[in-house]
Amino acid sequence: MGLVPVPLAIEIGLARAAARLSRLVGAGGGTTVPGKLLWKLDPGAVDRLAARLPRGSALISATNGKTTTAAMVARILEPSRRLAHNRAGANLVSGVASALVAAQDAELGLFEVDEAALPEVARRVRPRAVSLANLFRDQLDRYGELELVAARWREMARSLATNATLVVNGDDPQLGDLAGERPGSVVFGLDDPRHASPELQHAADSKWCVRCGTPYDYAAAYIGHLGDYRCPSCGNARPPLDVVAREIELNGLESSSFSLVVPEGTRRIELQMPGLYNVYNALAAAALSRALGASLADVQAGLQGFSAAFGRFERIRMDERSLLVLLIKNPAGANEVVRTLVAGAPPRLLLIALNDEIADGRDVSWIWDVDFEPLLGSLERLIATGERAAELALRFKYAGLAPDAIEVVPSLEAALDRGLELTPPGEELAALPTYTAMLDLRALVAARGHARPYWEDAA
Numbered sequence: 001m002g003l004v005p006v007p008l009a010i011e012i013g014l015a016r017a018a019a020r021l022s023r024l025v026g027a028g029g030g031t032t033v034p035g036k037l038l039w040k041l042d043p044g045a046v047d048r049l050a051a052r053l054p055r056g057s058a059l060i061s062a063t064n065g066k067t068t069t070a071a072m073v074a075r076i077l078e079p080s081r082r083l084a085h086n087r088a089g090a091n092l093v094s095g096v097a098s099a100l101v102a103a104q105d106a107e108l109g110l111f112e113v114d115e116a117a118l119p120e121v122a123r124r125v126r127p128r129a130v131s132l133a134n135l136f137r138d139q140l141d142r143y144g145e146l147e148l149v150a151a152r153w154r155e156m157a158r159s160l161a162t163n164a165t166l167v168v169n170g171d172d173p174q175l176g177d178l179a180g181e182r183p184g185s186v187v188f189g190l191d192d193p194r195h196a197s198p199e200l201q202h203a204a205d206s207k208w209c210v211r212c213g214t215p216y217d218y219a220a221a222y223i224g225h226l227g228d229y230r231c232p233s234c235g236n237a238r239p240p241l242d243v244v245a246r247e248i249e250l251n252g253l254e255s256s257s258f259s260l261v262v263p264e265g266t267r268r269i270e271l272q273m274p275g276l277y278n279v280y281n282a283l284a285a286a287a288l289s290r291a292l293g294a295s296l297a298d299v300q301a302g303l304q305g306f307s308a309a310f311g312r313f314e315r316i317r318m319d320e321r322s323l324l325v326l327l328i329k330n331p332a333g334a335n336e337v338v339r340t341l342v343a344g345a346p347p348r349l350l351l352i353a354l355n356d357e358i359a360d361g362r363d364v365s366w367i368w369d370v371d372f373e374p375l376l377g378s379l380e381r382l383i384a385t386g387e388r389a390a391e392l393a394l395r396f397k398y399a400g401l402a403p404d405a406i407e408v409v410p411s412l413e414a415a416l417d418r419g420l421e422l423t424p425p426g427e428e429l430a431a432l433p434t435y436t437a438m439l440d441l442r443a444l445v446a447a448r449g450h451a452r453p454y455w456e457d458a459a
Contacts, residue, residue: 046093049100050109050125053084057109057125058292061118061153062133064333065281066091068273069133070112071309072285076294076302077108085110089309092117096125108292115149119156130160131167131288133280135174136224137205138330138361146205150174157182165291169284170239171226173206173216179239188243188287189228192258195248195276196220196227201335201371211236223277224332243287245279253324253344260286260299267300272307275340277333318450320425323416325441328352328432329360331369337432338374346378347430351419353386353412353437360434364388367395376400381422383407385415386437412440 050057060070067089074085084103086095091114099111113121115135122130132153137146157166157178170176170187179185200207200218206225207215214233221227230237244261251257257270258279271282286299294302308314316323326341328334341347356362372395382401384392385408393406409415416431423429433441445451 046097046100047124047126049097053106053109055081055108055292056128057084057111058129058131058288059111059113059118059122059125059127060131060133060284060288061113061115062131062284063115063136063138063330064134064336065277065284066112066133068278068281068309068312069131069284069288070110072282072303072306073289073292074110075306076285076289076299077110077292079302080294080298082107083110084108086112093121093124096121115153119152122156122160126161127164128161129165129167129288129291130157131284132157132175132178133169133284134172134226135206136330136332137366146174150210154178154181167284167287167291169226169280170241171222171228171280173210173225173229173238176239177210177236186242186287186291187239188245188283189238189241190220190222190226190245190248190276190279190283191228191241191261192246192248193220195250196222200225202369205332209234209236223280223336226280243283243290245283248276248279250274250276250340250343253340258282260296262286262290262296265296267296269300269303271303273313274344275313275336277336277340278313315428316445316451318420318445318448321420321423322428323420323445323450324428324430325438326430326432327435327438328370329435331366334367334370334432338371341430342374342377346375348378348380349383349419349422349429350375350379350381351383351385351415351429351431352392353415353431353433353441354384354388354392355386355434355437355440356388357436359436364391367392370395372396373399379405381405381407383409383415383419383422385409385412386434412437413444416441416444 060066074083077083082105084099084106086099090098091112096111135146135150166182166185168175168178168185168187169189171189179187200221201224204225209216209231212234214231216229217232219228228238245258246261247259249257253274255272256274256279260267260269269282271278282303289299312327314325326337328337354364356364376399382396384406389408389410393408396406397403409418419429431441446453
């Protein structure tokens with residue numbers, strides 16, 4: 001005898017009750033529990049909830065920057081659309097399901113999605129738009145090689161509905177090639193060689209042509225393998241750009257700006273966030289928002305009113321000092337954080353937290369591909385913390401930092417206290433945590449009353 005189907009309204013009620021209970025007992029913000037419960041009760045409920053959104057859904061995926069990009073899109077669209085949005089960054093199927101459960105009277109779904117989960121989420125949600133912002137080597141023990149993720153993304157893109165819009169970063173060779181396969185794709189990228197490197201970094205990932213395997217020639221390399229590339233053998237090259245960032249200005253640790261160029265005009269964008277990687281995030285947000293119907297004026301207003309997502313260049317006031325939190329989780333992202341720090345106010349004291357939880361990746365060998373060396377010109381003391389603090393200390397020793405300048409403090413709380421103790425009043429402690437360490441650090445700061453839990457900030 002089969003089970004009697006539970007009405008969707010009852011399933012939603014049970015899932016929302018689970019979310020409230022999770023918050024009540026202090027187990028978290030209820031960002032994944034409702035979705036997990038709904039998934040157990042009825043896996044097809046996710047599909048039906050998404051189908052009820054009158055404006056459909058948009059998905060955002062990337063190795064680096066998807067949380068910030070999604071938050072930027074939300075800032076652009078919220079004045080004119082009611083969103084179902086996984087603001088706290090829960091980006092697996094359960095997180096998307098939880099956001100759908102929590103949303104009431106939403107018109108449009110806006111979901112950041114884990115790279116590995118994207119094909120399954122897209123199959124269930126049937127999005128009207130998908131943004132693919134970048135692919136870098138990350139968590140190889142979980143995702144596999146970069147080319148494997150790219151192949152799955154290509155299959156996903158080919159299975160989208162014919163009226164769905166694909167938004168891709170043309171500067172990424174793994175993604176730019178998709179634009180030619182799908183008419184109506186929107187391609188974004190940078191066009192300012194002043195901020196390009198003359199050659200690829202040693203840790204760059206996609207160096208070989210996706211069609212014939214020949215090494216690319218780069219006219220400009222911006223971040224890792226992102227840039228203006230061309231295959232000298234078969235001619236495969238960066239596609240023409242529809243949404244472009246030109247005249248980029250990077251103002252240390254404080255801000256950045258660029259000219260946003262689209263077919264209908266140009267607007268100057270002033271970001272309250274530093275770094276070339278945030279210009280890419282803003283460009284991805286602009287391209288997707290326009291595909292969803294936002295005007296150029298909406299895009300400008302939303303981006304200029306945006307401040308950092310939690311843990312991503314977040315400043316937290318702690319009595320007489322401040323804490324600057326910059327997430328690092330793979331070579332490309334960490335190199336850009338280092339680049340931004342060195343260009344701004346090179347730190348004399350730095351706290352770095354390295355964990356190896358599943359969400360971080362068990363293999364921490366990626367730290368040997370990060371160019372930490374530019375920090376050494378100013379760095380007087382490093383506090384290495386987290387579950388793999390010893391490996392981090394060893395990396396800096398081989399980089400050339402004197403052993404007596406390295407403190408290994410495995411306890412994150414003790415390391416934070418030590419860092420604040422060494423930071424003079426009125427100054428700032430820079431902390432570079434991996435993903436789970438960032439969440440732990442945020443929880444510590446919230447417990448001391450200096451910030452709210454991240455799920456409350458997201459709400």
